[in-house]
Amino acid sequence: MLQDLAAAGSHPLADTAARYVGLLPLLPLAGFLVNGALSLMPAYKAGPADPSTAGHGHEASAHAGDARAGDAHAVTHGDEHGAVGDDHHVVARHKYAGVASVVGPLVLALSFGLAVMIWLAMAGAGEMTTPYVQTFFDWMVTGDLKISWAFQLDQLSMIMVLVITGVGTLIHIFSIGYMRDDPGYPRFFAYLNLFVAFMLVLVLGASYLVLFVGWEGVGLCSYLLIGFWFSEKANADAGKKAFIVNRIGDFGFLIAMFLLFANLGTLDFTSVAAAAPTLGYNSALVTTICLFFFLGCAGKSAQLPLYVWLPDAMAGPTPVSALIHAATMVTAGVYLIARSGVLFAMSPTACITVAVVGTLTALFAATIGLKQWDIKKVLAYSTISQLGYMFMGVGTGAYAAGMFHLITHAFFKALLFLGSGSVIYAMHAAYHHTGSHEDAQDMRNMGGLRKYMPVTFVLMWIATLAIAGVPPFSGFFSKDGILSAVFARAQHGALSEATWLGMPGSAVLYALYGLGLVTAFLTAIYMTRMMLYTFHGPNRTGEAEQAHLHEAPWSMTGPLVVLGVLSAVGGWLNLPVAIPLGPIGVLEKWLEPVVGAATVAVGGAVGEEVTNTEYGLIGAAVAIAILGIVVAVVKLRPAALVPKRDATPSHGFEQVLEDKYYVDEVYDDTIIKPLVSGSRNILWTGIDRGIIDSLFVNGSAVLARGVGWVGSQLQSGETGAYAWAIAIGALAVLGAFTFR
Amino acid sequence: MNTLLYTFHFYLFGLISIASAVAFVTRKSPVAAALWLVNTMFCLSALYVMLDAQFIGAVQVLVYAGAIMVVFLFVVMLLNLGQASDVTDMRGLGGRLTAGLVGLAMLAELFALSRIKFPRLTGAMGDHANVVNPISAPLFHEYLLPFEVTSVVLLVAVVGAVVLAKRGPGAS
Amino acid sequence: MIAEALFFSAVLFTIGVVGVLTRRNAIIIFMCVELMLNAVNLSFIALSRLHGSANGQVFVLFVMTIAAAEAAVGLAIIISIFRHHKSVDLRNINLLKG
Known part of the structure; x- marks a missing residue:
């Protein structure tokens, strides 16, 4: 401990704000404790305290994941109407909502302020080549295993901390308005604070094990928040699904950690990085470790084939979808690969696998997004698709590009989710006023909202243009960075010379680039479709409801504005050489001490000079994006849409897309049903009830009863019998001595 | 002798x-x-x-x-x-035979156990003039506490015998 | 003479055991127990003689004391049982059954 401190003392960050790095997660944790305590107190001045019996007498609760949940909700909603009437706001609001609305966002704001101070210190410290590691205490010391609870500050974790606390603060502020009337208001902030605390542990941990604590913690919070309105079975099931699917990924993460420890004897990032070359370049071992890590990433970051939980996770409140399932937690996988860049750089096979899976996920999810009607489902599939892009980037060793897309995606996807939250808020309020039970999340029930929600409309268009990749919005730069990196890797570098499943790496990467362009095209189409159906064309909400459609309060639009600005200008963080509108590659230079070596190892040194190819690539990307938007505007007819209740089922491939390729059904038939029936028939009926219950449990009971019966027969109470027993016992004892 | x-x-x-x-x-x-x-x-x-x-x-x-x-x-x-008494207080033939078998077996085992070569007795033990001395010395020194305890046992036995043999208040 | 004394002791003890097992009269059984105690006393005396130590004789004294106490209590019990059953037949003594 003393040695660690002494070592830290020589670090340029030692005497700066960085020494308070431990406070970063502690602040949200304190918020969690306060809000958690509040949520345990009696909630109402009158009426039942349990939200599950109180019903969901408020707008936000109707944001159930899909149509089924929406239907289920309608029932409880109807009951609530009878009981509460129009004065529902007063009854449903939590007694301590005021305290929670201060504490929840405040701890995040403080955390963000501290993060900014540390960032300023780090920026002022000049060239920082080694991470600042602060050890708090020895966590586990057994034999060769010594795990310290230590935090590591370097350029990579700094970026993540800024994104988490910054976007997190905005989303917390948004939640004040959005969740205002929820009976579980302090509980919501408690979970959200806890999530941020764990997320910070995840990105600050100095070893894989500390990272894993955060990794599991955010999984727990994700589960809790997806099932926040747990009284509806669909929501609780969605939470369980997320949790269970993530276990598969965590299994991979654990195996990878075991392999690392077995072979290197350490789990600290710095020691692993130092010892990694002993694993052997492109050896089967390092590839195995990397692929198991990637399995963990695929679970957490919703990649093929473990992506199925993320669309269902939209059952949670919309701010949760924005914070956890778009901006931060799901990007943990990208962070993990960037963090493990040293390992991945040693295994071109694993790198290409990551890139291929990411690209296929991006394409696959984008096609599904084309035909979704639920506004949050569109965004969910869009998130999966964008995560695929990030993996495409980090898979090809373009760590800076991947992280860049992570940041811009956090901006524009959080904006999109919060914007959709505003829309749903307005829709639900309108339906609530008229007592209608229509689905507030179905785009077929929207349309023409531009007129009613102008601020949200403009901001969401900014985000849409950003995600579609239209310059000069942020998404254009980050997506272009990834695509051009893939193209560059295909031309030269370690990956182009490697072979993947017998195919030349160069050909694979060219194919990935092509698929990436196709995905960009589809992205532009489905996002434009969403905007057209939501904000343009005639309004389909209903005559009576139109009067009640209005913009959300300023506490909700305020964060949207900030995110809108960031989405618009975020691209300046990392301008490509070809577009010298300001300082070039700020983020890339910033991350260079952390991932620079790995980037060079995978992709080779990239020249500074701008080639015509690069201009061509940029032109192609822009053309594709604009083409997608144009196609969507030309082909789609918002005016021809009918509200959900009048809609006719679609046919052919459209239906396949609308039903998400039936992946859930296939998983259900191939994995879940055999597992359940096997558990029921073999494990439960056969082994548990047949062998364990009847043989072991009942058998030992029968044995004990039999022995007891024999014993009770011996206790006849007849003195003569006892005399005989004593005599025979004495005989036996003597015999034992005799025949010893 | x-x-x-x-x-x-x-x-x-x-x-x-x-x-x-x-x-x-x-x-x-x-x-x-x-x-x-x-x-x-x-x-x-x-x-x-x-x-x-x-x-x-x-x-x-x-x-x-x-x-x-x-x-x-x-x-x-x-x-x-x-x-x-009118009814015999002896067990039946089976009981007696079994008891005899048990007794024989016990005897056999005892003999088997005591098949140790004991030395022939040589001379006499202690002082013939005083036969109480050799036993009273250990009884009142080494075994004083057990000696006292047995007196308590005797007292308890006397009290118990009186209580048990006394006609209870409900007895005729 | 030690071996002979131990032989007599074993035979007497076994006779006592057989008596306990075959009789049903509680008083006779009691006397059989006394016989077994006497057999043990004989062993004590013989072994005391063998070792040339009087400690065995001290134990015989203790055994006698306990036997006296036991006789007092046991006979009192038999008397109260007789009052109840008008018999000392062992078959009537089954109060130990819970």
């Missing part, structure tokens, strides 16, 4: 004691049984004396044959059990 005479008497008393014991267990009348037992105890007393435990031999006659067995006889007569 005449060794032959000594041996003769030793066997004599031993065999008489065994014969008396056999007679004791086979008598139906409790009074006859008790008297045969008294005879056994007298023979044992003689054996004690021949084994240089003269004090114990005397106590055996006084306490066992004189006191304890008299109490037995007293109880037998008090309860008027002098005659053999």
Whole structure:
């Protein structure tokens, strides 16, 4: 401990704000404790305290994941109407909502302020080549295993901390308005604070094990928040699904950690990085470790084939979808690969696998997004698709590009989710006023909202243009960075010379680039479709409801504005050489001490000079994006849409897309049903009830009863019998001595 | 001491004691049984004396044959059990055979256990002039506490006997 | 003479055991127990003689004391049982059955 401190003392960050790095997660944790305590107190001045019996007498609760949940909700909603009437706001609001609305966002704001101070210190410290590691205490010391609870500050974790606390603060502020009337208001902030605390542990941990604590913690919070309105079975099931699917990924993460420890004897990032070359370049071992890590990433970051939980996770409140399932937690996988860049750089096979899976996920999810009607489902599939892009980037060793897309995606996807939250808020309020039970999340029930929600409309268009990749919005730069990196890797570098499943790496990467362009095209189409159906064309909400459609309060639009600005200008963080509108590659230079070596190892040194190819690539990307938007505007007819209740089922491939390729059904038939029936028939009926219950449990009971019966027969109470027993016992004892 | 005479008497008393014991267990009348037992105890007393435990031999006659067995006889007569009862108090043939088998087996095991070569007795033990001294010294020094405790046991036994034998308030 | 004394002791003890097992009269059984105690006393005396130590005789004294106490209590019990059953037949004594 003393040695660690002494070592830290020589670090340029030692005497700066960085020494308070431990406070970063502690602040949200304190918020969690306060809000958690509040949520345990009696909630109402009158009426039942349990939200599950109180019903969901408020707008936000109707944001159930899909149509089924929406239907289920309608029932409880109807009951609530009878009981509460129009004065529902007063009854449903939590007694301590005021305290929670201060504490929840405040701890995040403080955390963000501290993060900014540390960032300023780090920026002022000049060239920082080694991470600042602060050890708090020895966590586990057994034999060769010594795990310290230590935090590591370097350029990579700094970026993540800024994104988490910054976007997190905005989303917390948004939640004040959005969740205002929820009976579980302090509980919501408690979970959200806890999530941020764990997320910070995840990105600050100095070893894989500390990272894993955060990794599991955010999984727990994700589960809790997806099932926040747990009284509806669909929501609780969605939470369980997320949790269970993530276990598969965590299994991979654990195996990878075991392999690392077995072979290197350490789990600290710095020691692993130092010892990694002993694993052997492109050896089967390092590839195995990397692929198991990637399995963990695929679970957490919703990649093929473990992506199925993320669309269902939209059952949670919309701010949760924005914070956890778009901006931060799901990007943990990208962070993990960037963090493990040293390992991945040693295994071109694993790198290409990551890139291929990411690209296929991006394409696959984008096609599904084309035909979704639920506004949050569109965004969910869009998130999966964008995560695929990030993996495409980090898979090809373009760590800076991947992280860049992570940041811009956090901006524009959080904006999109919060914007959709505003829309749903307005829709639900309108339906609530008229007592209608229509689905507030179905785009077929929207349309023409531009007129009613102008601020949200403009901001969401900014985000849409950003995600579609239209310059000069942020998404254009980050997506272009990834695509051009893939193209560059295909031309030269370690990956182009490697072979993947017998195919030349160069050909694979060219194919990935092509698929990436196709995905960009589809992205532009489905996002434009969403905007057209939501904000343009005639309004389909209903005559009576139109009067009640209005913009959300300023506490909700305020964060949207900030995110809108960031989405618009975020691209300046990392301008490509070809577009010298300001300082070039700020983020890339910033991350260079952390991932620079790995980037060079995978992709080779990239020249500074701008080639015509690069201009061509940029032109192609822009053309594709604009083409997608144009196609969507030309082909789609918002005016021809009918509200959900009048809609006719679609046919052919459209239906396949609308039903998400039936992946859930296939998983259900191939994995879940055999597992359940096997558990029921073999494990439960056969082994548990047949062998364990009847043989072991009942058998030992029968044995004990039999022995007891024999014993009770011996206790006849007849003195003569006892005399005989004593005599025979004495005989036996003597015999034992005799025949010893 | 005449060794032959000594041996003769030793066997004599031993065999008489065994014969008396056999007679004791086979008598139906409790009074006859008790008297045969008294005879056994007298023979044992003689054996004690021949084994240089003269004090114990005397106590055996006084306490066992004189006191304890008299109490037995007293109880037998008090309860008027002098005659053999109508139903035999002997077990059936099966029970007796099994008991005999158990006894034989026990005897066999005891013999098997005691097949140790004991040295022939040489000389006498202690001082013949004072037969109480060798036993009183350890009894009042080494075994003083157990000695006192047995007195407490006797007291408790007396109290218990009184309580048990007393007619209860509900008894007729 | 030690071996002979131990032989007599074993035979007397076994006779006592057989008596306990075959009789049903509680008083006779009691006397059989006394016989077994006497057999043990004989062993004590013989072994005391063998070792040339009086400690065995001290134990015989203790055994006699306990036998006296036992006789007092046991006979009192038999008397109270007789009052209840008008018999000392062992078959009537089954109060130990819970």
